[in-house]
Amino acid sequence: MVSSGAGRLGELLREGVVARETPRAPRLRGLLLFVLPLPLLFGALIALGAGRLESFLADASGFALFMAAAYLTRRGIREAHLRDRRRRFARLPRLRLQTLGGLLVALATGWCVLVSLGQGAGLALAFAAVALLGFHLSYGLLPEAPEQPFDLSDARARKVAAALAEAEQKLIEVETAAARIANPELKARLGRIALKGRRILEQIAERPTDLFRARKFLNVYLDGVRQVTDGYARTHRQADVLALEENFRGVLVTVEEVFDEQHQRLLDSDLMDLDVRIEVLKQQLEREGLS
Amino acid sequence: MNDPDSNRSTPARPALGARVLGVVLLFFSVGLVSCQALFSW
Numbered sequence: 001m002v003s004s005g006a007g008r009l010g011e012l013l014r015e016g017v018v019a020r021e022t023p024r025a026p027r028l029r030g031l032l033l034f035v036l037p038l039p040l041l042f043g044a045l046i047a048l049g050a051g052r053l054e055s056f057l058a059d060a061s062g063f064a065l066f067m068a069a070a071y072l073t074r075r076g077i078r079e080a081h082l083r084d085r086r087r088r089f090a091r092l093p094r095l096r097l098q099t100l101g102g103l104l105v106a107l108a109t110g111w112c113v114l115v116s117l118g119q120g121a122g123l124a125l126a127f128a129a130v131a132l133l134g135f136h137l138s139y140g141l142l143p144e145a146p147e148q149p150f151d152l153s154d155a156r157a158r159k160v161a162a163a164l165a166e167a168e169q170k171l172i173e174v175e176t177a178a179a180r181i182a183n184p185e186l187k188a189r190l191g192r193i194a195l196k197g198r199r200i201l202e203q204i205a206e207r208p209t210d211l212f213r214a215r216k217f218l219n220v221y222l223d224g225v226r227q228v229t230d231g232y233a234r235t236h237r238q239a240d241v242l243a244l245e246e247n248f249r250g251v252l253v254t255v256e257e258v259f260d261e262q263h264q265r266l267l268d269s270d271l272m273d274l275d276v277r278i279e280v281l282k283q284q285l286e287r288e289g290l291s
Numbered sequence: 292m293n294d295p296d297s298n299r300s301t302p303a304r305p306a307l308g309a310r311v312l313g314v315v316l317l318f319f320s321v322g323l324v325s326c327q328a329l330f331s332w
Contacts, residue, residue, distance in 0.1 A: 043329040116328035131320035137313025
Protein backbone atom coordinates (compact mmCIF):
# COMPACT_ATOMS: atom_id res chain seq x y z
CA MET A 1 0.00 0.00 0.00
CA VAL A 2 2.69 2.39 1.06
CA SER A 3 4.90 1.62 -1.90
CA SER A 4 2.08 2.09 -4.43
CA GLY A 5 1.17 5.35 -2.72
CA ALA A 6 4.80 6.38 -2.79
CA GLY A 7 5.07 5.60 -6.51
CA ARG A 8 2.08 7.80 -7.21
CA LEU A 9 3.56 10.39 -4.93
CA GLY A 10 6.78 10.39 -6.95
CA GLU A 11 4.75 11.29 -10.04
CA LEU A 12 2.92 14.02 -8.18
CA LEU A 13 6.18 15.47 -6.95
CA ARG A 14 7.62 15.62 -10.43
CA GLU A 15 4.42 17.35 -11.52
CA GLY A 16 4.76 19.63 -8.53
CA VAL A 17 8.18 20.74 -9.65
CA VAL A 18 6.69 21.74 -13.00
CA ALA A 19 3.77 23.48 -11.32
CA ARG A 20 6.07 25.38 -8.98
CA GLU A 21 8.13 26.64 -11.87
CA THR A 22 5.17 28.29 -13.56
CA PRO A 23 3.62 30.57 -10.94
CA ARG A 24 1.03 32.94 -12.31
CA ALA A 25 -0.26 35.24 -9.63
CA PRO A 26 -4.02 35.82 -9.97
CA ARG A 27 -3.75 39.60 -9.85
CA LEU A 28 -7.14 40.57 -11.24
CA ARG A 29 -9.25 37.56 -10.40
CA GLY A 30 -12.05 38.41 -8.01
CA LEU A 31 -11.71 42.20 -8.35
CA LEU A 32 -15.05 42.39 -10.18
CA LEU A 33 -16.74 41.58 -6.88
CA PHE A 34 -15.31 44.79 -5.41
CA VAL A 35 -16.46 46.86 -8.38
CA LEU A 36 -20.01 45.65 -9.02
CA PRO A 37 -21.47 46.72 -5.65
CA LEU A 38 -19.97 50.26 -5.83
CA PRO A 39 -23.36 51.88 -6.67
CA LEU A 40 -24.49 50.72 -3.22
CA LEU A 41 -21.74 52.82 -1.66
CA PHE A 42 -22.81 55.89 -3.63
CA GLY A 43 -26.43 55.14 -2.71
CA ALA A 44 -25.50 54.93 0.97
CA LEU A 45 -23.57 58.24 0.81
CA ILE A 46 -26.39 60.04 -1.01
CA ALA A 47 -28.93 58.66 1.49
CA LEU A 48 -26.74 59.86 4.34
CA GLY A 49 -26.49 63.31 2.75
CA ALA A 50 -30.23 63.44 2.34
CA GLY A 51 -30.73 62.46 5.98
CA ARG A 52 -32.45 59.16 5.20
CA LEU A 53 -31.00 56.91 7.86
CA GLU A 54 -33.07 53.88 6.89
CA SER A 55 -31.90 53.91 3.27
CA PHE A 56 -28.35 54.58 4.39
CA LEU A 57 -28.35 51.55 6.73
CA ALA A 58 -29.91 49.30 4.07
CA ASP A 59 -27.37 50.24 1.36
CA ALA A 60 -24.39 50.36 3.71
CA SER A 61 -25.11 46.92 5.21
CA GLY A 62 -25.51 45.42 1.73
CA PHE A 63 -22.25 47.05 0.61
CA ALA A 64 -20.43 45.74 3.70
CA LEU A 65 -21.67 42.21 3.00
CA PHE A 66 -20.49 42.44 -0.61
CA MET A 67 -17.07 43.72 0.45
CA ALA A 68 -16.67 40.89 2.96
CA ALA A 69 -17.62 38.41 0.23
CA ALA A 70 -15.13 39.95 -2.22
CA TYR A 71 -12.37 39.92 0.39
CA LEU A 72 -12.94 36.26 1.26
CA THR A 73 -13.03 35.31 -2.42
CA ARG A 74 -9.74 37.11 -3.18
CA ARG A 75 -8.06 35.46 -0.21
CA GLY A 76 -9.44 32.10 -1.25
CA ILE A 77 -8.08 32.53 -4.78
CA ARG A 78 -4.66 33.54 -3.46
CA GLU A 79 -4.58 30.57 -1.07
CA ALA A 80 -5.45 28.15 -3.85
CA HIS A 81 -2.64 29.67 -5.92
CA LEU A 82 -0.15 29.19 -3.08
CA ARG A 83 -1.26 25.62 -2.63
CA ASP A 84 -0.62 24.93 -6.30
CA ARG A 85 2.87 26.35 -5.99
CA ARG A 86 4.06 25.16 -2.64
CA ARG A 87 1.84 22.55 -1.06
CA ARG A 88 2.33 18.91 -1.81
CA PHE A 89 1.46 17.41 1.55
CA ALA A 90 -0.02 20.06 3.82
CA ARG A 91 -3.78 20.19 3.73
CA LEU A 92 -5.89 23.27 3.44
CA PRO A 93 -8.70 23.92 5.89
CA ARG A 94 -11.80 22.00 4.84
CA LEU A 95 -13.97 25.06 4.52
CA ARG A 96 -12.74 27.07 1.57
CA LEU A 97 -12.79 30.85 1.84
CA GLN A 98 -13.98 31.01 -1.75
CA THR A 99 -17.06 28.93 -0.90
CA LEU A 100 -17.84 31.26 1.99
CA GLY A 101 -17.34 34.23 -0.35
CA GLY A 102 -19.83 32.80 -2.86
CA LEU A 103 -22.46 32.16 -0.21
CA LEU A 104 -21.96 35.67 1.11
CA VAL A 105 -22.41 37.16 -2.40
CA ALA A 106 -25.75 35.33 -2.67
CA LEU A 107 -26.76 36.46 0.82
CA ALA A 108 -25.80 40.08 0.11
CA THR A 109 -27.76 40.06 -3.17
CA GLY A 110 -30.88 38.66 -1.48
CA TRP A 111 -30.46 41.09 1.41
CA CYS A 112 -30.30 44.09 -0.94
CA VAL A 113 -33.39 42.97 -2.87
CA LEU A 114 -35.27 42.57 0.40
CA VAL A 115 -34.06 45.59 2.33
CA SER A 116 -32.79 48.18 -0.16
CA LEU A 117 -35.34 47.52 -2.89
CA GLY A 118 -38.15 46.46 -0.56
CA GLN A 119 -39.13 43.48 -2.73
CA GLY A 120 -40.55 40.13 -1.60
CA ALA A 121 -38.66 37.06 -0.40
CA GLY A 122 -39.35 35.13 -3.64
CA LEU A 123 -37.59 37.72 -5.79
CA ALA A 124 -34.76 37.98 -3.27
CA LEU A 125 -34.23 34.22 -3.44
CA ALA A 126 -34.30 34.28 -7.25
CA PHE A 127 -31.64 37.02 -7.43
CA ALA A 128 -29.56 35.27 -4.78
CA ALA A 129 -29.70 32.05 -6.82
CA VAL A 130 -28.63 33.86 -10.02
CA ALA A 131 -25.74 35.51 -8.15
CA LEU A 132 -24.68 32.16 -6.70
CA LEU A 133 -24.75 30.53 -10.13
CA GLY A 134 -22.78 33.42 -11.61
CA PHE A 135 -20.20 33.13 -8.84
CA HIS A 136 -19.93 29.39 -9.31
CA LEU A 137 -19.37 29.71 -13.05
CA SER A 138 -16.84 32.51 -12.65
CA TYR A 139 -14.79 31.38 -9.68
CA GLY A 140 -15.89 27.87 -8.71
CA LEU A 141 -17.90 27.24 -5.58
CA LEU A 142 -17.74 23.58 -4.74
CA PRO A 143 -14.61 22.22 -3.04
CA GLU A 144 -12.17 20.54 -5.36
CA ALA A 145 -11.59 16.84 -4.93
CA PRO A 146 -8.97 16.53 -2.21
CA GLU A 147 -5.52 15.76 -3.48
CA GLN A 148 -4.26 12.56 -1.88
CA PRO A 149 -0.63 11.80 -2.52
CA PHE A 150 -0.90 8.63 -0.46
CA ASP A 151 -3.23 5.72 -0.35
CA LEU A 152 -4.52 6.64 3.09
CA SER A 153 -6.20 3.33 3.81
CA ASP A 154 -2.98 2.17 5.44
CA ALA A 155 -2.36 3.34 9.03
CA ARG A 156 1.38 3.73 8.50
CA ALA A 157 0.86 5.73 5.31
CA ARG A 158 -1.53 8.00 7.20
CA LYS A 159 1.14 8.56 9.83
CA VAL A 160 3.74 9.41 7.19
CA ALA A 161 1.31 11.71 5.38
CA ALA A 162 0.50 13.54 8.63
CA ALA A 163 4.20 13.96 9.50
CA LEU A 164 4.98 15.26 5.99
CA ALA A 165 2.03 17.66 6.07
CA GLU A 166 3.18 19.05 9.41
CA ALA A 167 6.78 19.39 8.23
CA GLU A 168 5.74 21.10 5.01
CA GLN A 169 3.60 23.55 6.94
CA LYS A 170 6.71 24.50 8.95
CA LEU A 171 8.68 25.05 5.73
CA ILE A 172 5.88 27.22 4.34
CA GLU A 173 6.04 29.30 7.53
CA VAL A 174 9.81 29.67 7.07
CA GLU A 175 9.25 30.86 3.49
CA THR A 176 6.56 33.27 4.61
CA ALA A 177 8.84 34.72 7.30
CA ALA A 178 11.74 34.91 4.79
CA ALA A 179 9.62 37.11 2.55
CA ARG A 180 9.54 39.72 5.35
CA ILE A 181 13.34 39.83 5.69
CA ALA A 182 15.04 42.65 3.83
CA ASN A 183 18.60 41.26 3.53
CA PRO A 184 18.81 39.49 0.13
CA GLU A 185 21.64 37.17 1.21
CA LEU A 186 19.73 35.86 4.25
CA LYS A 187 16.62 35.58 2.13
CA ALA A 188 18.51 33.47 -0.42
CA ARG A 189 19.91 31.27 2.36
CA LEU A 190 16.41 30.68 3.72
CA GLY A 191 15.19 29.90 0.20
CA ARG A 192 17.92 27.28 -0.14
CA ILE A 193 17.10 25.84 3.30
CA ALA A 194 13.42 25.53 2.36
CA LEU A 195 14.39 23.86 -0.92
CA LYS A 196 16.67 21.40 0.85
CA GLY A 197 13.96 20.72 3.43
CA ARG A 198 11.51 19.94 0.64
CA ARG A 199 14.05 17.63 -0.97
CA ILE A 200 14.27 15.67 2.28
CA LEU A 201 10.46 15.52 2.52
CA GLU A 202 10.29 14.26 -1.04
CA GLN A 203 12.81 11.60 -0.19
CA ILE A 204 10.76 10.49 2.81
CA ALA A 205 7.68 10.40 0.59
CA GLU A 206 9.49 8.17 -1.90
CA ARG A 207 10.57 5.84 0.91
CA PRO A 208 8.27 6.15 3.92
CA THR A 209 10.56 3.93 6.00
CA ASP A 210 12.94 6.92 6.10
CA LEU A 211 10.47 8.69 8.37
CA PHE A 212 11.98 7.00 11.40
CA ARG A 213 15.52 7.97 10.40
CA ALA A 214 14.53 11.57 9.80
CA ARG A 215 12.49 12.08 12.96
CA LYS A 216 15.08 14.38 14.54
CA PHE A 217 15.09 16.52 11.40
CA LEU A 218 11.30 16.69 11.41
CA ASN A 219 10.84 17.27 15.13
CA VAL A 220 13.82 19.36 16.18
CA TYR A 221 15.52 21.14 13.27
CA LEU A 222 12.47 22.23 11.35
CA ASP A 223 10.88 23.63 14.48
CA GLY A 224 14.10 25.40 15.38
CA VAL A 225 14.49 26.99 11.95
CA ARG A 226 10.89 28.13 11.96
CA GLN A 227 11.13 29.72 15.39
CA VAL A 228 14.44 31.45 14.74
CA THR A 229 13.37 32.74 11.32
CA ASP A 230 10.06 33.99 12.59
CA GLY A 231 11.74 35.69 15.55
CA TYR A 232 14.35 37.34 13.32
CA ALA A 233 11.74 38.48 10.79
CA ARG A 234 9.75 40.11 13.58
CA THR A 235 12.59 41.85 15.39
CA HIS A 236 15.35 42.61 12.88
CA ARG A 237 13.95 46.02 12.01
CA GLN A 238 14.02 47.22 15.61
CA ALA A 239 17.04 45.59 17.28
CA ASP A 240 20.81 45.93 16.86
CA VAL A 241 20.95 44.79 13.26
CA LEU A 242 24.61 43.85 12.83
CA ALA A 243 25.05 41.57 15.84
CA LEU A 244 21.67 39.96 15.30
CA GLU A 245 22.31 39.48 11.60
CA GLU A 246 25.67 37.84 12.25
CA ASN A 247 24.14 35.41 14.76
CA PHE A 248 21.29 34.60 12.45
CA ARG A 249 23.66 34.01 9.54
CA GLY A 250 25.67 31.59 11.70
CA VAL A 251 22.53 29.66 12.56
CA LEU A 252 21.48 29.46 8.92
CA VAL A 253 24.90 28.18 7.83
CA THR A 254 24.66 25.41 10.44
CA VAL A 255 21.11 24.58 9.42
CA GLU A 256 22.12 24.28 5.77
CA GLU A 257 24.89 21.88 6.72
CA VAL A 258 22.57 19.83 8.89
CA PHE A 259 20.00 19.61 6.09
CA ASP A 260 22.70 18.50 3.63
CA GLU A 261 23.93 15.88 6.08
CA GLN A 262 20.40 14.64 6.65
CA HIS A 263 19.83 14.31 2.92
CA GLN A 264 23.09 12.45 2.46
CA ARG A 265 22.34 10.15 5.39
CA LEU A 266 19.01 9.19 3.87
CA LEU A 267 20.69 8.52 0.52
CA ASP A 268 23.38 6.40 2.22
CA SER A 269 20.83 4.40 4.16
CA ASP A 270 18.95 3.76 0.93
CA LEU A 271 22.12 2.33 -0.59
CA MET A 272 22.80 0.27 2.53
CA ASP A 273 19.29 -1.14 2.45
CA LEU A 274 19.75 -2.05 -1.19
CA ASP A 275 23.04 -3.76 -0.37
CA VAL A 276 21.36 -5.82 2.35
CA ARG A 277 18.50 -6.78 0.05
CA ILE A 278 20.91 -7.90 -2.69
CA GLU A 279 22.88 -9.94 -0.16
CA VAL A 280 19.73 -11.63 1.16
CA LEU A 281 18.58 -12.40 -2.38
CA LYS A 282 22.01 -13.82 -3.26
CA GLN A 283 21.97 -16.10 -0.21
CA GLN A 284 18.46 -17.24 -1.02
CA LEU A 285 19.46 -18.07 -4.58
CA GLU A 286 22.50 -19.97 -3.33
CA ARG A 287 20.38 -21.94 -0.85
CA GLU A 288 18.01 -22.94 -3.59
CA GLY A 289 20.93 -23.98 -5.78
CA LEU A 290 20.26 -21.43 -8.44
CA SER A 291 23.66 -19.84 -8.42
CA MET B 292 6.06 19.54 -25.59
CA ASN B 293 3.52 19.13 -22.83
CA ASP B 294 1.68 22.05 -21.45
CA PRO B 295 2.85 22.26 -17.84
CA ASP B 296 -0.64 23.23 -16.71
CA SER B 297 -2.03 19.98 -18.06
CA ASN B 298 0.08 18.13 -15.48
CA ARG B 299 -1.50 19.78 -12.54
CA SER B 300 -3.35 17.59 -10.14
CA THR B 301 -5.86 20.28 -9.22
CA PRO B 302 -8.78 20.81 -11.59
CA ALA B 303 -8.47 23.65 -14.07
CA ARG B 304 -10.49 26.84 -13.79
CA PRO B 305 -13.98 26.81 -15.35
CA ALA B 306 -13.98 26.98 -19.16
CA LEU B 307 -13.90 30.41 -20.79
CA GLY B 308 -17.51 30.24 -21.99
CA ALA B 309 -18.73 29.32 -18.52
CA ARG B 310 -16.68 32.13 -16.97
CA VAL B 311 -18.14 34.68 -19.39
CA LEU B 312 -21.66 33.46 -18.61
CA GLY B 313 -20.83 33.67 -14.91
CA VAL B 314 -19.70 37.29 -15.27
CA VAL B 315 -22.89 38.14 -17.19
CA LEU B 316 -24.99 36.57 -14.43
CA LEU B 317 -23.05 38.49 -11.78
CA PHE B 318 -23.65 41.74 -13.68
CA PHE B 319 -27.31 40.84 -14.00
CA SER B 320 -27.74 40.07 -10.30
CA VAL B 321 -25.19 41.98 -8.21
CA GLY B 322 -24.73 44.89 -10.64
CA LEU B 323 -28.42 45.33 -11.34
CA VAL B 324 -29.45 45.15 -7.69
CA SER B 325 -26.79 47.71 -6.69
CA CYS B 326 -27.78 50.10 -9.45
CA GLN B 327 -31.45 49.74 -8.59
CA ALA B 328 -30.65 50.43 -4.94
CA LEU B 329 -28.87 53.62 -6.03
CA PHE B 330 -31.83 54.92 -8.02
CA SER B 331 -34.65 53.44 -5.98
CA TRP B 332 -35.52 56.46 -3.87
